[in-house]
Amino acid sequence: MDAIEALLTRKSTAKLDLPAPSKAELDTLLQAAMRAPDHGCLRPWKFVVFKDRMREELGEILCEALTKNDPDASEAACEKEKKKPLRAPMVIAVIAKVSEHPKVPAMEQIISAGAAAQNIMVAVHAMGFAGIWRTGSPCHDPHVRARLGAVGGDEIVGFLYIGTAISAPPIPEFEKSDYIMEWKAAAK
Ligand SMILES: Cc1cc2nc3c(=O)[nH]c(=O)nc-3n(C[C@H](O)[C@H](O)[C@H](O)COP(=O)(O)O)c2cc1C
Known part of the structure; x- marks a missing residue:
């Protein structure tokens, strides 16, 4: 699949299995991630x-995080957390490693990590696999952050669930003019 076809046909798939x-x-996939645009070559x-x-x-x-936040959390709620990463045969947590830089604000470093995540998702699709980018409260949870090595201003930008599509949802249509405008010279 060429790059344009991959970009135009990528879609998220929640129902994933082996391989x-x-x-x-x-x-x-990780080499593709490393090619994300990155102001200052910080590799953040x-x-x-x-x-x-x-x-x-x-x-x-995830279960430990739940019980730390809510010691009364039920066994069932904990089991639900435990099962979340089993929804795909591979999960990649993408962490923006944010450092102080005179020219590259934190937001740009976080965007770069997001671009790296998207490079992975497009490459996953181009290879014939499928996936979905998920976030939710674990991204901001102190226990999850600490266990995954997110410190200070670091951000967990997502958990990429990757595998083979069991069923593929359709790509939604959109109205171009709702999102795209060609700037026209102002009349003088
Ligand atoms: C930063 C980010 C976080 C997301 N978090 C979730 C999430 O927690 N759960 C979810 O079902 N979809 C989440 N999504 C949306 C899906 O990844 C996906 O983009 C959406 O279902 C639309 O499908 P599409 O990518 O095929 O257009 C997130 C997307 C992004 C970019």
Whole structure:
């Protein structure tokens, strides 16, 4: 699939199964991430890959976060958290590693990490896999942040759920003129 086709046909898929990208394919995905535009060449990102049984450890972290925030949380609510990372055979947490820089504000570093995440998502699709970018309260939770190595101004910009599509939703239509305007010279 060429780059334009990948960009025009990528869509999110929540229902995912095996196979996941192989070790070599994962390496390509992460190289694609590293090609995201990045003001000042700071490489302001970190990718934490959860595969196989390691997804269960991520589930444990989510469950621990829930019970730290709500000691009365039910067993069922905790089990729900534990199962979240099992919704795909591979999960990549993308963390913006934000540092003080005289010319590159935090927002630009976070955008770069988001662009790296999107490079992964497009590359996933171009390789014939599928995925969905998820966030939610775990991204901002102190326990999850600490366990994943997000410190200070770092931001967890998302959890990328990756695998093979079980069913593919359609791509929604949109009205171009709602989003795009060509600037015309003002009449004088
Ligand atoms: C930063 C970010 C966070 C998101 N968080 C979630 C989320 O927590 N749960 C969810 O179902 N979709 C989330 N989405 C939306 C999906 O990733 C997806 O974009 C959306 O379902 C639309 O599908 P599409 O990508 O095929 O257009 C998020 C997207 C972005 C960019």
